[in-house]
Amino acid sequence: MEKNFIIAGFGGQGVLLAGEVLATAFMLANKNVTWYPSYGAEMRGGTVNCEIVASDEEVSAVNKHDTDFIVALNQASFDKFLSKIKKGGYMIANSTLAKEIKTRADINYVFAPITKLAEELGNVKMANILALGVLAKASKAISLEQLSEALDSVLPAHRKNLLPLNLKALKIGYEYDLLPV
Amino acid sequence: MATQVFKIPKSLKENMKYSFCPGCDHGVAVRLVAEVLDELDIQDRSVLIASIGCSVTAYDFLDVDSVEAPHGRALAVGTGVKRAKPNQVVFSYQGDGDFASIGLAESLHAALRGEKLTAICINNTTYGMTGGQLGPTTLLGQKTTTSTMGRNVEYYGYPIKIAEHVALCDGTAYAARVSLDTVANIRKAKQAIKKAFEVQLNGLGFGFVEILATCPTNWRMTPEQAHERVRKEMMKHYVPGVYKDITETK
Amino acid sequence: MITEDITNKKVLSKGNYAIAKASILAGCDCYFGYPITPQSEIGEYMSGKMQELGRAYVSAESELAAISMTLGACSTGVKAMTSSSSCAVALMQETLSYATADELPLVLISVMRGGPGLGNIYPSQGDYFQATKGGGNGDYKLIVLAPSNVQECVDLTYKAFHLAHKYRNPTVLLADGLLGQMMEPVEFKPYPYAEIDNSDWALTGAKNRKSRVIRSYAPLADNQCKFVEKLFEKYKTIEENETEWEEMGTEDADIILVSFGSTSRNVKTAMKLCREKGLKVGFFRPITLFPFPNKRLNELASKVKKFITVEVNMGQMINDVKLAVNGKASVELIHKAVGAPPSPEEIQSQVEELI
Numbered sequence: 113m114e115k116n117f118i119i120a121g122f123g124g125q126g127v128l129l130a131g132e133v134l135a136t137a138f139m140l141a142n143k144n145v146t147w148y149p150s151y152g153a154e155m156r157g158g159t160v161n162c163e164i165v166a167s168d169e170e171v172s173a174v175n176k177h178d179t180d181f182i183v184a185l186n187q188a189s190f191d192k193f194l195s196k197i198k199k200g201g202y203m204i205a206n207s208t209l210a211k212e213i214k215t216r217a218d219i220n221y222v223f224a225p226i227t228k229l230a231e232e233l234g235n236v237k238m239a240n241i242l243a244l245g246v247l248a249k250a251s252k253a254i255s256l257e258q259l260s261e262a263l264d265s266v267l268p269a270h271r272k273n274l275l276p277l278n279l280k281a282l283k284i285g286y287e288y289d290l291l292p293v
Numbered sequence: 294m295a296t297q298v299f300k301i302p303k304s305l306k307e308n309m310k311y312s313f314c315p316g317c318d319h320g321v322a323v324r325l326v327a328e329v330l331d332e333l334d335i336q337d338r339s340v341l342i343a344s345i346g347c348s349v350t351a352y353d354f355l356d357v358d359s360v361e362a363p364h365g366r367a368l369a370v371g372t373g374v375k376r377a378k379p380n381q382v383v384f385s386y387q388g389d390g391d392f393a394s395i396g397l398a399e400s401l402h403a404a405l406r407g408e409k410l411t412a413i414c415i416n417n418t419t420y421g422m423t424g425g426q427l428g429p430t431t432l433l434g435q436k437t438t439t440s441t442m443g444r445n446v447e448y449y450g451y452p453i454k455i456a457e458h459v460a461l462c463d464g465t466a467y468a469a470r471v472s473l474d475t476v477a478n479i480r481k482a483k484q485a486i487k488k489a490f491e492v493q494l495n496g497l498g499f500g501f502v503e504i505l506a507t508c509p510t511n512w513r514m515t516p517e518q519a520h521e522r523v524r525k526e527m528m529k530h531y532v533p534g535v536y537k538d539i540t541e542t543k
Numbered sequence: 544m545i546t547e548d549i550t551n552k553k554v555l556s557k558g559n560y561a562i563a564k565a566s567i568l569a570g571c572d573c574y575f576g577y578p579i580t581p582q583s584e585i586g587e588y589m590s591g592k593m594q595e596l597g598r599a600y601v602s603a604e605s606e607l608a609a610i611s612m613t614l615g616a617c618s619t620g621v622k623a624m625t626s627s628s629s630c631a632v633a634l635m636q637e638t639l640s641y642a643t644a645d646e647l648p649l650v651l652i653s654v655m656r657g658g659p660g661l662g663n664i665y666p667s668q669g670d671y672f673q674a675t676k677g678g679g680n681g682d683y684k685l686i687v688l689a690p691s692n693v694q695e696c697v698d699l700t701y702k703a704f705h706l707a708h709k710y711r712n713p714t715v716l717l718a719d720g721l722l723g724q725m726m727e728p729v730e731f732k733p734y735p736y737a738e739i740d741n742s743d744w745a746l747t748g749a750k751n752r753k754s755r756v757i758r759s760y761a762p763l764a765d766n767q768c769k770f771v772e773k774l775f776e777k778y779k780t781i782e783e784n785e786t787e788w789e790e791m792g793t794e795d796a797d798i799i800l801v802s803f804g805s806t807s808r809n810v811k812t813a814m815k816l817c818r819e820k821g822l823k824v825g826f827f828r829p830i831t832l833f834p835f836p837n838k839r840l841n842e843l844a845s846k847v848k849k850f851i852t853v854e855v856n857m858g859q860m861i862n863d864v865k866l867a868v869n870g871k872a873s874v875e876l877i878h879k880a881v882g883a884p885p886s887p888e889e890i891q892s893q894v895e896e897l898i
Contacts, residue, residue, distance in 0.1 A: 132555065132726065135555055135726055136555045139553055139555050139728040144727075144728070145555075145727065145728060146692075146725055146726070146727050147555070147725060147726035147727070148721070148724065148725045148726075149724055149725075151580075151581065151664070151720075151724055170808075170811070171727075171808070172808070172809070172812035172815075172887055173808060173809040173812055173884075173886060173887050174721070174725065174808075174883070175721075175883035175884075175886075176886060177886055177888075266555075306754075336749065337748050337749050337750035337751075338748035338750065339748060340618075340619075340746050340748065342615070343758070349760055352756045352758060356749065356754045357748075357749055357754050358746040358747070358748055358749050358754050358755050358756075359746075359754070359755070359756045359757065359758070360614075360615065360618040360645070360746055360756075360757040360758075361641070361645070361756075361757065361758040361759060361760060362611060362614075362615070362641075363611060363614075363637050363638050363641050364637075365607075366607060366608065366611035366614075366638065369603070369607070369608035369609075369611035369612045369615065370611045370612065370614055370615035370618075371615060372575075372601060372608075372612045372615060373573065373575065373611065373612035373613060373614060373615025373616035373617070373618075373623065374615040374616065374618060374619055374746070375615075376573055376599035376601060376612070376616060377572060377573050377599055377615070377616035377619045377621045377623065378619045378621075378747065381619070381746075381747070381748055398604050398605060398607075398608065399604065399607070399608050399611070402603075402604040402608065406601070
């Protein structure tokens, strides 16, 4: 069983870190996993994404042409990756920054006001981790506990003071009411 | 009673086969290095970085551990040796082409980093080993096999004053230019070489000596004429002296 | 003894960091480098770690200097390495040639990007020739190891230091931007190889022994003939002892897909897809690119109809496969010039077209 995930947004939204937390969670769940970032001559503020492939066997490939789950933190990412979602896959979108339009009938949409929820929590930078909570619930691919454990191991020592807030963000995302179509 | 006043330095190899041309100053320069190694008693912890050009054969004469560097890379190789083994005394023996043309970046950056290295650079205003072509130090007007009408600025630009450039680097502890044209100057040259080793031994920084030297073969001169040229032409443009010495208190 | 990175459990690590940490654990005493994407994380990691450990680190003025510093450090017998990528590895070729002639245990991490020229920073396998055939002068070989995942980046970095010192020959870890940038769970085990005594050749100062000269300059033709022949005897020993590869599904295969490095991951998956469709396809991955598994490929050539090499370049390793197969079977190519490897599905459909 293999699943792949793309987390996308603009630079500064913590897309790569969210991907690292997700990949770590899969590792802690004893899956094989590969994390691969978009990289290039990037400018500050440009779009960023990373792909995480988790598998019970050897990871088959990265840079796949289609994907099971997209987490789109802004409109540009929503537009860019919509067509890459596999039939039956999920578009998990940040409705604070992306319009709630459903043009594909063969996929599931989850719209959550991720940025707004993070702001309400008191730190907009928590949007990436909050999004992971939403993803965990929708995908059932990883548990909240494993993500929490992963957060603990990924946050560097000098950022450990932010762990409680991150865990809270994760939980808010996880408990956000899902509205699949 | 007879006393010995002159002998082969301990730091020169026994039964070495001399391979420099007659009248070439390389032989004097190598001997001075050997004498300094003896006097400082560092032969058994020194590593020579041999460069490309006639200078490469220094490892045939100096009885120390030696490694040969690719062309121009002598002070990069020296940096590697010294950083790996900080207690070794590491020195390069290079020509002007190796030090100041193909290796200028390595040379100046070693000085800028203040590497605890000693660099001896032979300036004979030509590429000797390849047959007397124009090098970075070839004087204006000088005829070589690649400046047959004499060095002009329009085609070749200006010669480099090496010691002055090295002295400008903040990591340089000692930089001097010497000549081997007279006995007095040979004595001075030895003192400069010694000083360039001492700054390394005392961990003060980069030590450098530029030695004005003859190349009678490629200059098409007798040894006497060649030394005359050093005095009359080279020393005017390349003025001997100490260009930097951080141990001097003013 | 450095133990802090030995975790006895898996940690998620980027390929470049994994290589850097492995080199620390392998006992790398000296690192010299100059930044270039997609391998700059190696130098970044080493700059802090080496200073913390009191080991040697220099931000060199150029790749010419970086590899020459590495050569200098190696001449004293210590473990030393540099890392770079494609167009900058091109600058290092001269010193690699010197280091083979000097018989020095230099380790080079080469993280390939797109070329020719400045090219781009995306993954590529365009430097297969650069690594295995060399851009330096004269007859020489580098030992070349090609990892296909992040764990192998660790294991083969260990091995690179080991083989470099065992055979006193420059050794290249040939990774690419994909491996350098990806993260995967890895385990950092202790350096598994015994330390190799080099007291009979290292430059440590001629104290109570004769002075030593490490040189490549050989003014006499006869001496140079003898020396090069001796070098090639060493290469023969390396071929006999160190050739390494992975194969799967080759027992009953009609067709064998041959691929190295990160591309081989997709090729292995493509092989499985072909098998699901009932095609008798096998998979073969050289792990050592020099020594190349000529003998095994030649054996397999007696049993199969066709080899297909899959590479992210215009077809480089295919030449070595053809030489190994020596006309016993046809050899074809599936490739892409630069970038992430073709997907398993693309490979599978191209395999079907080639049948």
